[in-house]
Amino acid sequence: MKTNDRRTRLLKWTSGILILILLVVAPIFLPDYWLHVSIISLFYALMASSWSLLAGYAGLFSLAHIAFMGIGAYTSGLLGYYLGVPPVLGIIVGTLASGFVGLIIGFLCLRLKSTYLALFTIAFAEILRIVIKSEHMFTRGDKGLRLDPIFPDTISRVPYYYLILALLLVCLAFMFWIVRSRIGIFLRAIREDETAAAARGVDVVKYKILAFIITSMIAGLAGGFYAHYTSIITPNIMVLLQMDLLLAMAIIGGMESLVAAAIGGFIIEYSLEVLRVLEFWRMVAFGVLLVVTLRFAQNGLIAPLLNRIYGGGPKAELRKREEEAA
Amino acid sequence: MDYFLSLVISGLTIGIIYSLMALGLTLIYSILRVINFAHGEFYMLGGYASYYILTAFVGIPPLLGVPLAGLVVMSIGMLLERALLRPMHLGKIERPGEYAILITLGLSFVIQNLALAIFGPYPVRPPSFLEGTFDLGILKISADRTVAAFFSLLLLAALYYLITYTWLGKALRAVSQDKDAASVVGINQLSMNSIAFGMGAGLAAVSGALLAPIFSVIPTSGALPGIRSYVIVVLGGLGSIPGSVLGGLILGLVENLVTGYLPDINRAVTYKNVFGLIIFAIILLVRPRGLLGREE
Numbered sequence: 001m002k003t004n005d006r007r008t009r010l011l012k013w014t015s016g017i018l019i020l021i022l023l024v025v026a027p028i029f030l031p032d033y034w035l036h037v038s039i040i041s042l043f044y045a046l047m048a049s050s051w052s053l054l055a056g057y058a059g060l061f062s063l064a065h066i067a068f069m070g071i072g073a074y075t076s077g078l079l080g081y082y083l084g085v086p087p088v089l090g091i092i093v094g095t096l097a098s099g100f101v102g103l104i105i106g107f108l109c110l111r112l113k114s115t116y117l118a119l120f121t122i123a124f125a126e127i128l129r130i131v132i133k134s135e136h137m138f139t140r141g142d143k144g145l146r147l148d149p150i151f152p153d154t155i156s157r158v159p160y161y162y163l164i165l166a167l168l169l170v171c172l173a174f175m176f177w178i179v180r181s182r183i184g185i186f187l188r189a190i191r192e193d194e195t196a197a198a199a200r201g202v203d204v205v206k207y208k209i210l211a212f213i214i215t216s217m218i219a220g221l222a223g224g225f226y227a228h229y230t231s232i233i234t235p236n237i238m239v240l241l242q243m244d245l246l247l248a249m250a251i252i253g254g255m256e257s258l259v260a261a262a263i264g265g266f267i268i269e270y271s272l273e274v275l276r277v278l279e280f281w282r283m284v285a286f287g288v289l290l291v292v293t294l295r296f297a298q299n300g301l302i303a304p305l306l307n308r309i310y311g312g313g314p315k316a317e318l319r320k321r322e323e324e325a326a
Numbered sequence: 327m328d329y330f331l332s333l334v335i336s337g338l339t340i341g342i343i344y345s346l347m348a349l350g351l352t353l354i355y356s357i358l359r360v361i362n363f364a365h366g367e368f369y370m371l372g373g374y375a376s377y378y379i380l381t382a383f384v385g386i387p388p389l390l391g392v393p394l395a396g397l398v399v400m401s402i403g404m405l406l407e408r409a410l411l412r413p414m415h416l417g418k419i420e421r422p423g424e425y426a427i428l429i430t431l432g433l434s435f436v437i438q439n440l441a442l443a444i445f446g447p448y449p450v451r452p453p454s455f456l457e458g459t460f461d462l463g464i465l466k467i468s469a470d471r472t473v474a475a476f477f478s479l480l481l482l483a484a485l486y487y488l489i490t491y492t493w494l495g496k497a498l499r500a501v502s503q504d505k506d507a508a509s510v511v512g513i514n515q516l517s518m519n520s521i522a523f524g525m526g527a528g529l530a531a532v533s534g535a536l537l538a539p540i541f542s543v544i545p546t547s548g549a550l551p552g553i554r555s556y557v558i559v560v561l562g563g564l565g566s567i568p569g570s571v572l573g574g575l576i577l578g579l580v581e582n583l584v585t586g587y588l589p590d591i592n593r594a595v596t597y598k599n600v601f602g603l604i605i606f607a608i609i610l611l612v613r614p615r616g617l618l619g620r621e622e
Contacts, residue, residue, distance in 0.1 A: 061427055108611055114423045115361045119556050120610045123603045126553060130603075134596035240549060244435040251428065280443035287436030294429050295410060298420055 012310050023165055027158045035157045041269040042164045043226050046171055048249040048265030049258045050218035053175050056255030057184065058211040059191030061118050063243050064105065065219050067125035070238040071098045072220030073227035074132060077145045087150045091224030098220020099213045106212025110205060125238060133235040144232040150225075160229050167225060168262070171218050175258050178214065187211055245283075248290040254300025263302050332465035333586040334579060339467065339475040341578020343533050346478045347551060348558035348570040349485065350529030356502035356565040357522035358411060360426040364434035365530050366552020371399050371437065372531025373543030374445055377452040388453045388539070392477065395535040396528040403527025404520045406433065415519060434552075441545035449542040452535075474536040481532065482571065489567065498522060502565065530555070550599065557606040563619020572617060577602050 027035055051065045075097045076090030085093070105124060109117050132139045139145060151159045178184055186207045189197035198204045227233045246265075253264020268286060275282040293301055347369060354362045362368075375395035380388055410429050419425045456469035489495035500508040501518045509515055534548070541547065558577050562569025581598045588594035609616060 059424070061424065063431075112610065112614070115427060116610055116614055118363075118427050119361065119560060120607060122553065122556070123607045123610070127600055127603045127607070130596060130600050134593055134600075241435070241438065241546075244431055247428070247431060248435065251432075280439055283439035284436060284443050287432060287439055290432045291410065291429065291436060294425065294432055295413065298425070 008310055027161050032157065035161055037270060037273045039157060039161050039164055039229065041266045042161075042168050043222055043229075044246070044249060044265035044269040045262040046164070046168045046222045046265075047219060047246055048253060049168075049172060049175065049262035050215045050222070051246055052250045052253075052255040052258055052261035053179070054211055054215040055250070056257070056261070057179060057191065058187040058208065059114075060109070060208065060211060061114055062105075062109075062121045062212070062215075063118055063240070063247075064121035064125040065215070065246060066238050066240075066243045067121075067128045068098045068102060068216040068219035069223030069226070070128065070132070070235070071101055071216075072223030073233050073237065074139065074145070075220075076224045077147045077227050077233055078139065080148055081140075081145060087148050087228045091150075091221065091228065094224040095217050095221040098223070099217035102212045102214075102216025103209060105216070106209040109212070110208060122240070125240070125243070129235050129238040132238070139235075142234050142236070144234045147228050147231050147233065149231060150228045164225055164229075167221065171221070172258060172262060175214075175218075179258065183207060183210070245286075248286055252286075252289055252293050252301055254303025254306075256299060257303040257306065260300055260303035260306055264300065267302075328465075329586070333582045335465060336467060336471075337579040337582030338575055339471050339578075340582070341575040342475050342478045342482070343536055343574075344551075344554060344558055344578055345571045345574025346481060346536075347530050347533040348555040348562070348574050349482070349567065350526035350533075351555045351559050352526075352562075352565060352567055352570040353498075353522050353529070354526035355559065356567075357498060358407075358415075358426075358519050360411065360414075360430065361556070361564075362523075362526065363427065363430035363552075364437060365526075365555055366548030366550070367434045367437040367441075368399050368403060368527040368530035368548070369534035369551045370441060370543060370545065370548030371402065372396065372534030373452070373538035373547065374441065374450070375399055375531060376535035376538055377450045377543065380452050389455045389473065389477065391452060392532055392535040396532040399531030400524040400528030404524035406527075407520050407523035411523065412516060412519065415516065434548075438545055438548070445545060447544065449544045451542040452538050454539045468540070470539050474540070477536060478533070481529075494521070554599075554602060557602045560606055560609055560614075560616055563616030566616065566618040569616055569618035577605075580605070 026038065030038060047065065047069065051062075054060050054062055054065070072091070072094035075094035076085075076087065079085035079090045079093060080087060105121070109120060112120055133141050135141070136143065150163065179187075186197070186202045189200070189202055190204055190207060194204055223237075226237075245268075249265040249268045250261040251264075252268065253262070254260035272282055272286070275285075278285070297304070347365070350368075351362060351365050354360060354365075372395045375398045376388075376391035379394050379398075380386070380391045410433065411426070413419055414422045414425055414429075454470050455473040458469050459466045460469055460472055487495075489499065497508070497513045498518055498521070500511070500513055501515055501522075505515055508518075530551075534543070534551070537551075554577065558573035559570050560573075561576060562571070562573030580601055584601050585594045585598045588597065
C-alpha cells in the first residue's frame with residue numbers, strides 16, 4: 001500500500017505542477033478574446049469553490065452568494081465613484097464589508113434549517129438587489145456604475161489574468177487549509193447532525209458563523225475584482241438566475257470538493273462561451289445536466305473522476321480506516 | 327377615505343389571485359414536505375399555455391383558456407414529480423432535504439431557459455377576458471382584474487369543497503397529518519404526492535393565466551410571483567391552507583397601500599416588493615411558523 005500511496009502523491013504533485021505551468025504560460029498563446037473568457041472562468045471557479053465550502057462542507061444552502069459578490073462590487077464601486085478611493089483599497093474594503101454582512105446574515109440564520117435558510121437568503125439577496133436597483137440616484141441602478149481599472153497604465157488583459165489566477169490559488173489554498181484543519185471536521189460534523197456535533201463539544205454557533213464570514217469575504221473579493229475588471233456593474237449581476245448558474249457549476253463539478261467545484265465553474269463558463277452559437281439552448285443543456293447530475297450522481301461529475309485518478313474521496317477513506325483497524 | 331377604500335379593494339382583488347398561487351405551494355408542501363422553488367416557473371408556463379391555446383383555437387372564450395392552461399401545466403407537474411421527486415420518497419436519494427431544494431431550483435433554471443429558447447424573450451399577451459372597466463364610483467377597476475378575481479374566488483370555493491368533503495381531499499389531509507397512518511388505511515402516498523404536486527403546479531398556472539392578459543408574459547415573469555408566493559406561505563404558516571389565503575390577501579393589501587401612500591411614486595413602485603420581503607425576513611426570524619401555521 002505504501003508504494004501506491006507514494007505513486008498517487010507523485011501523480012498529484014506532477015499533474016498539479018503541470019496544470020499550474022499551463023495556467024501560467026497560457027496568456028502567451030491565448031488570443032485576446034479567449035484570455036477574457038479565461039479570466040471570467042477563473043472568477044467563476046473562485047465563486048463556485050467558495051460556495052461549495054459553504055454548502056458542500058457546512059451544509060448551509062445559502063442562495064445569497066451572488067449578493068455577497070454584489071456587496072464587494074458595489075462597495076468598491078461606490079467608494080471609487082464618490083470618494084475616489086483607489087481600486088485596490090476599494091476591493092479590500094469591499095471584502096471586509098462583505099464579510100461583515102456575512103457575519104450578520106450568518107448570525108440571523110443560526111436557527112433556520114435548510115429550507116428556511118434557502119428562503120431567507122433568497123429574500124436577503126432580492127431585497128439587496130431591488131434596493132440597489134431602486135436607489136439609482138445613488139447607485140446609478142440599471143444605467144450602470146463605472147469603475148476605475150486596477151491597472152490604469154495598460155489596456156492589456158494579462159495582468160488581470162495573473163491577478164485572478166493568484167487570487168484563486170491563494171483562496172483555494174486557504175480554503176483547503178480550513179477544510180483539512182479541525183474546522184473542516186467541525187463543519188462536516190455540523191452538516192451531518194448539528195445536535196450530535198454540539199453534544200460532542202463543537203461550538204456550532206461559532207463555526208457556522210465563521211463559515212459564512214469566510215465564504216462571504218471570498219465572494220466579496222471576487223466581486224470586487226470582477227467589477228473593476230469589467231469596469232461597469234449593474235444590479236443584474238445579482239439576479240437569481242446567476243445564482244442558479246453558480247449552483248449548477250458547483251454541483252456538476254461536485255460540491256463536496258473545493259477543487260472539483262472550481263473546475264466545474266471553469267469548465268462550464270468556458271463551454272458556455274464555446275457553445276455561444278446555441279444561444280439559449282446551451283443554458284437549457286446545462287440545466288438538464290444539472291438536474292441529471294443531481295438525480296443520478298449526487299457527488300457531481302468531476303469529483304468522482306478526480307477520486308478515481310488520485311485516490312481519496314469517501315471510498316478510499318473508508319478503505320484506509322479499515323486497513324488501520326486491521 | 328375614498329382613496330383608501332379604492333386601494334383596499336384593488337389590493338384585495340389582486341391578493342385573491344396571489345392566494346391561489348400560494349395555495350398551490352402550500353398543497354405541495356403539506357403533502358410532499360418540499361418547497362417548490364420552481365413554483366414561479368409554473369406560473370409563467372400557465373401564461374404561455376393560455377396564450378398558445380387561445381391562438382391555436384381561435385374563437386373559444388378567453389376565460390376557457392385559463393382552466394385548460396391549468397390542466398396542461400398540471401400534467402407537466404405530475405410528470406416532473408414522478409421523474410424527479412418520487413425517487414426521494416422511495417429512499418433512493420442520500421440527503422432528501424438538500425436534494426429537494428436543489429432539484430426544484432435546477433428545474434426552475436431549466437424551465438426558464440427552455441422558455442427563453444422556445445418562446446423567445448419578447449412579451450406575449452393573451453386576449454382580454456372582458457374589455458373595458460367597471461366604475462364602482464370610488465374607483466375604476468379593469469374588467470380583466472374583476473373577472474380574474476371572481477374566477478379565483480370560485481376556484482377557491484371549489485377547492486374548499488374538494489379538500490373538505492371529497493374522498494380525495496380527505497386522503498390528502500390524512501397524508502399531510504400522518505403519512506404512516508394514512509398508508510395503514512390504504513391511501514397510496516405516492517399517488518397523493520403526484521396529485522398534490524400536479525394540483526399545486528396547476529394552481530400556479532391558473533393564476534399565471536389569469537394575470538397574463540393584464541401583465542403579459544415573458545420567460546422571466548415567474549420570478550417575482552414565485553418569490554411572492556414564498557412570502558405568502560411563510561407569512562400564513564407553511565402548510566396552512568387558510569394561512570395562505572389570508573397571507574395572499576394581506577400581501578395584496580400591503581403592496582397596494584405602500585404604493586398608494588409612499589410620497590415618491592417611482593420609489594414606491596419598485597419598493598412594493600421589498601416590503602413583502604422585509605415582512606418575510608422578519609417572520610422567518612421571529613415566528614417561523616407564520617400566522618396560522620402549526621408548531622412542528
